[in-house]
Amino acid sequence: MDFDLPESAAAVREGVLAIAGKYDQEYWSRCDADKRWPEEVWRELVAGGWHALAVPEEFGGGGQGLLELAVALEALAEGGAGGAASFMYLLTPAFGGLTIARHGTREQQEEFLPKIASGELETCFAITEPDAGSNAINISTHARRDGDSFVVNGQKIWISGVERADHMILVTRTVPAAEARPRTAGFTVLLVDLKEAVAEGTLTYQPIPKLGTNTVASSTVFLDDVRVPAERVLGEVDMGFAVLWDILNPERILAAAGGVGSGELVLSLACEYATERAPFGKPIGTNQGIAFPLARVKAQVELARLMTYKAAWLWDRGRPCGSEANIAKLTAADAAWQAADRAFQTYGGMAYSLEYPISRMFRDARIAKNIPVAEELVLAHIAQHELGLPKSY
Structure with a gap:
């Protein structure tokens, strides 16, 4: 059992973090306020081939798997994009590239995949x-x-x-x-x-x-x-149901990767604020009432990351991963929400100000508990398929 990231995934993480590091929170807040696609970041991802990791090499892609795609999404979210990262990796890299590479006819692959790899076509x-x-x-x-x-x-x-x-x-x-x-x-x-x-x-x-x-x-x-x-x-x-599940499981795994990265980002912002803010003569982060909830969220994020990687690893090997994809999505969405909630509490009243990115991350984190599948349905799936309880829906 090896818990080190493969060299391919580690290189992806480094490359995407380098791009994400060029864009500060003011940039992401402007995109959100203007309801604008982060075109500058997207163009950089396309130029480096970071969006086409799962497209086979013969069609101009990276020839890698869902694990590398998940690591890229996680890195983009952690590097600053937060919740905005998920759609950047779901819409075309996953829904288009991954699905057509896996289920498209040879003619469809030859028509669509090179255009996806070059950034000419989006889905x-x-x-x-x-x-x-x-x-x-x-x-x-x-x-x-x-x-x-x-x-x-x-x-x-x-x-x-x-x-x-x-x-x-x-x-x-x-x-x-x-x-x-x-x-x-x-x-x-x-x-x-x-x-x-x-x-x-x-x-x-x-x-x-x-x-x-x-x-x-x-x-x-x-x-x-x-x-x-x-x-x-x-x-x-x-x-088409076989194709559908091969879309929905990667969607849940990638959504989980976005939750892990978003959780890390929000925690880093909260800890930075808790280290600098000292209204009573010492940083508020020295208070266990602030530190312990953040530490607990960090533990949740790490557990969610492990299940996300496991689910992606299984999918790449063509093995059943429905329960793992659901558990990854459930735990990562909750970790991202708890991170946003605790960051909001750490910032206090300033979290309500649009001068800080916490309110945006708070809004973005909440929807992950409902999409791409509601947590109640995930729990129903776990109860039935992992615990053997009667079907509830």
Whole structure:
């Protein structure tokens, strides 16, 4: 058993931290306030190939795995990005690069992966619906076969990155949920040309005003007779659930990596403040009422990191990792939230001031307990699959 990071992952961490170190908290706060994608950071990640780590080398990528992608995301978050880092590594590097490399046909790989590796093409992912949040089985967006194409109708919600993506990885039903046997049958995953659909007026979207994570917009998406060529199916028609889980588990693992990095960042800011702030003649960090809660959060972050790396390691080897991905997401999201909460308390009233980044990190950390899967559903999964308790949903 070896707990050292592989040399490849260690090099990734060093490289991404070097980029993150160029951008201070004022930069990230401006991006958040302006609701602006961190374009300067993204361009540097693309120029160094840090976004295409999981794209095979033959298509211009790094030829590495989910572990390296998770380490990169963690480093970007820890280096200053905080919660903004997660979407920078989920939207195109994971939803696009990782999924197409794993499930795309040779033709799809040759068409999409070089463009992803060069930064020419970006993607987003659409599964959630107004009446089917965490219950993906009940999605109703329907794709009907029409000759050499599928015609798609439906609605998605909370879809992040639509405004800048070129293609959407879209989860549809080709067999209605009520007719599917088993219930996980009848899913088909499609690669939708967003620019084309928007230009034709068959796909429209409306950004949703949000509390946090404002460096990327999240939108409601309306699909009205969107036509998708049959050669743009990812995986097999009606058998898309296998592709879906190979998207959702990495999503949870990468979300966990973002939580670990965000927790480290917030802890460093809190400890710096607790060392400098001395209203009673000595740093407030000397008080156990301040120090002990921060120390406990540090322990939580370290435990979350271990499970995140384990889950990524399993996924890279093609081994079952559902429970590990869920546990990593659960523990990392809670650690990031506890870090933000304790940092808020450490800063006292100044945490409420927008002059400091703590309020932004506090807002960003809270949503991680709900997405990409609510912690209650994670606990239900653990209870059923790890403890053998009856299914509760």
